[in-house]
Amino acid sequence: MVEIIKNVKPPTGLGRLLFRLPIYGYRFGVGWLFGGRVLLLNHRGRITGKPRQTVLEVVEHDPADDSFVVASGWGSTAAWYQNVIHTPDVSIQVGRRAIPVTAVPLPEERGADIFARYAAKHRIAAKYLLPRLMGFAVDGSESDFRAVGRHMPFIKFVPRAA
Numbered sequence: 001m002v003e004i005i006k007n008v009k010p011p012t013g014l015g016r017l018l019f020r021l022p023i024y025g026y027r028f029g030v031g032w033l034f035g036g037r038v039l040l041l042n043h044r045g046r047i048t049g050k051p052r053q054t055v056l057e058v059v060e061h062d063p064a065d066d067s068f069v070v071a072s073g074w075g076s077t078a079a080w081y082q083n084v085i086h087t088p089d090v091s092i093q094v095g096r097r098a099i100p101v102t103a104v105p106l107p108e109e110r111g112a113d114i115f116a117r118y119a120a121k122h123r124i125a126a127k128y129l130l131p132r133l134m135g136f137a138v139d140g141s142e143s144d145f146r147a148v149g150r151h152m153p154f155i156k157f158v159p160r161a162a
Helices: 013-027 079-086 108-121 123-134 142-151
Strands: 038-044 051-057 060-062 067-071 089-094 097-105 154-159
Touching: 013 038, 013 051, 038 067, 038 079, 051 067, 051 079, 060 108, 067 108, 079 097, 108 123, 108 142, 108 154, 123 142
Parallel strands: none
Antiparallel strands: 038 051, 038 089, 060 067, 067 154, 089 097, 097 154
């Protein structure tokens, strides 16, 4: 049964720096080192209008339409998530490719399916790392992974004409 852990907040200080290290990798032209596992999101602040960058783990990639699915680990209050909801036309960089995309929020039930598939492929991250970072404790069952997926906001980045 999914247990919700209280008072989980995004990292600050050194933890935040570690989470942001891949941004510098992309800036120095070595984004290809991340393969297709991490993307760089280029978006605008909804209040300031200033350019912002965030690195996100790719949860799913559909080669048929070249779309990418990511999750907001700290929920719908994450700044990047609110920014792309406000202004959905953004761009991503995956490896060496820069892609203009539109951010499309996915419904809860799709999130449950997506996280269950993710857990089947990445068992350790799905059971021990990601849920704890996001404030959940799971028992490792598919039903638990589906429950966590219902609580996480997912965004699908769909390519658009440049």
